Amino acid sequence: MVVKSNSPGDFDKRISGLRRSLPQIIAVTVKNILLLAYGMTIGFPTILIPSLSGGNPHEKIVLEPEAISWIGSANYLSVPLGCLLSGAITQPIGRRRAMQLVTTPFLASWLLYHFSTEAWQVFLALCLTGFAGGLLEAPTLTYLAEVTTPNLRGVLASTSTVSIIAGILIEFMLGTFLHWRNVALISCSVPVLACLLLFCVPESPYWLISKNRLEDARKSTAWLRGWLEVEDVEKEFNELVEQLKRTSRSQAAEEASEEGQSTFNKKLKKSRQNLSMYTKKPFLWPFGLVSFVFALGHFSGMTTLQTYAVNIFATLKAPIDKYYATIILGIAEALGCILSSILVHFVGKRKMNFFSLTGTAVCFFVVATYAYLIDVKALQIASKHNELDTENRSWLPLTFLVGAAFFSHSGIRILPWMLIGEVYYSKIRATASGFSGAMSYIFGFLSNKVFFSMIASFTLPETEGKTLFQITEHFAGGPKLDNKVNNFVRMRKMKKKNLENGRVNKAFDGEDGEQANSKF
Incomplete structure (x- = not known):
């Protein structure tokens, strides 16, 4: 050509x-x-x-x-x-x-x-x-x-x-x-x-x-x-x-029209005009739209997953080394970006966003259900490099977390940046783009900063069949409760067996434990 x-x-x-x-x-x-x-x-x-x-x-x-x-x-x-x-x-x-x-x-x-x-x-x-x-x-x-x-x-x-x-x-x-x-x-x-x-x-x-x-x-x-x-x-x-x-010439004509005014009045008038542009619908609606999409992208879970990937893979017992798993995660993100760059010109941003949100939601829902079923109590923070035990390993969480990375980066994590350059009119585009970009990073900060607080606040333990002492210790920061319902008969059998084996001191077990504890 x-x-x-x-x-x-x-x-x-x-x-x-x-x-x-x-x-x-x-x-x-x-x-x-x-x-x-x-x-x-x-x-x-x-x-x-x-x-x-x-x-x-x-x-x-x-x-x-x-x-x-x-x-x-x-x-x-x-x-x-x-x-x-x-x-x-x-x-x-x-x-x-x-x-x-x-x-x-x-x-x-x-x-x-x-x-x-x-x-x-x-x-x-x-x-x-x-x-x-x-x-x-x-x-x-x-x-x-x-x-x-x-x-x-x-x-x-x-x-x-x-x-x-x-x-x-x-x-x-x-x-x-x-x-x-x-x-x-x-x-x-x-x-x-x-x-x-x-x-x-x-x-x-x-x-x-x-x-x-x-x-x-x-x-x-x-x-x-x-x-x-x-x-x-x-x-x-x-x-x-x-x-x-x-x-x-346009700027010179604008300055000439203000000739005769004091420098202070010129600056004051210009400032008012500039500020008024950011209080009108042509700015507020696009800014609200872009900010909302950025919030969806960061609070969909991908920002946190990307930051705490090693710890999350270790907690969910990925079947391969947690550091290798992060590499696969990064590859999935890159493939999602490439797919988005190719398809957006044919499919459009709206459909790509719906596709991205749906896929990401399904993947994270599956991982959340799996985490609940295997009774994940807290995020594993400290772990040794390349530490990998072979018990209770499953490809399911790794597969769907990688899927979430791919789906989120094929739409909701990428397309807001494309929107920034399109939704604002030329006179406010530069400044409005800066405001929108700043909102993205603020949401990114919030999603990562509140992650541990959300884990502590939203984890609801199962209290049915647990002793009052166990429950209060859980919320006081002591040993964590599991999500299993303790059947009364089964508890009695286990208690009897533990007593016979010398593994439990009766004075600190169950109701007796609570009574003994109340004397002090």
Whole structure:
């Protein structure tokens, strides 16, 4: 396939479609390495949590369950702060330099992980990774939009999420075979690689024109359109310049209409106009819709599963090593993203969301029923690496948890990010997108932070046939009750048998135990 050059003076020159597309693909791929680095920071807590939970006697840092819940959520909490500063940093220094700047906190966080000796250092590294992820939002989204042509923009945009999921999968794989400190050290290479490769791709021509760097903008456009000569892209370049001039003239006319007003009154009027746009239906309805879909995605269970995957697989007795199970989980997420990217253009977002929600709900319902039947009392926090007993193992929970990962990432976890760029009108799109992205990370923080509290609150023990002493001890934090109904006759037989074997002291058993206890 070949297409003609856009140059007005060289219409006979023919450029292949591959040559026109390849520079844009390369530029977006380099940008995606940064998103890969961010995905690795999201996947890292999954291998960090079991390592710091007390299962390894040689580990310097050991955390309590409350602190563990913060490991799974602290990075999400600091992302909105980065989002707020992202646009302010991107416009003055440019898209490419902003992306290179973000590699610094990524590198610092990985080094902090590797050399950490105190818990606060781990939490600081978590906050740094979240902050860096927020800083990424404006330069990566803007760069993608400004260096691609309309026919490639949608396809290349879908690779962003795939890159993040790939980063998560890489961390799962590294954590299976290496100590978490070594994983952190290896992960340092990705932001360094991204920073170096960004020198090899051009800055956005839009930004260069806005800074009146016209010759650099010509070279950038020529590079992105197939490594052409500057003269071959003169027509497209002139169109870009004219578009930006029209925008500048519109802003100048708006300022001229306010001539004669004081600076304070101008700023006050502009602030009121800007705020009023966010109190009207064109913002509130889309914002409510996107926020609702983000809430569904995070509270459907997948965010928590992704963070506590190792512990959940250990608790539900996966038939393979729990770290290998996380790799399968990551592969399922990646396959779901790829399927979503392909089918959404044919099926539509609405049907894909219903398909995703239904499949995810069925999978988690089956796993919940299985957990109830095998009498899971609490999440297994501390466990040894590669510890695997052969009793009561089943493929059922592993299969359906992997199924939930696939279904959720084929729709409800991915499509809200596509909606953000479509549901807001142009004048508020940038800011509204930032608000929506911040809501996503807030929901992610909440879903992980309240996980342990929900386990403690929603676990309803079976009290039928249990002694009052056993029940009060359960709710006081002592030995946990199982979900079996204790039949009176069976209890008597077991008590008699235990007494005969010398395993039970009658003074502390059953009703006698309660009476003995009441004397003290």
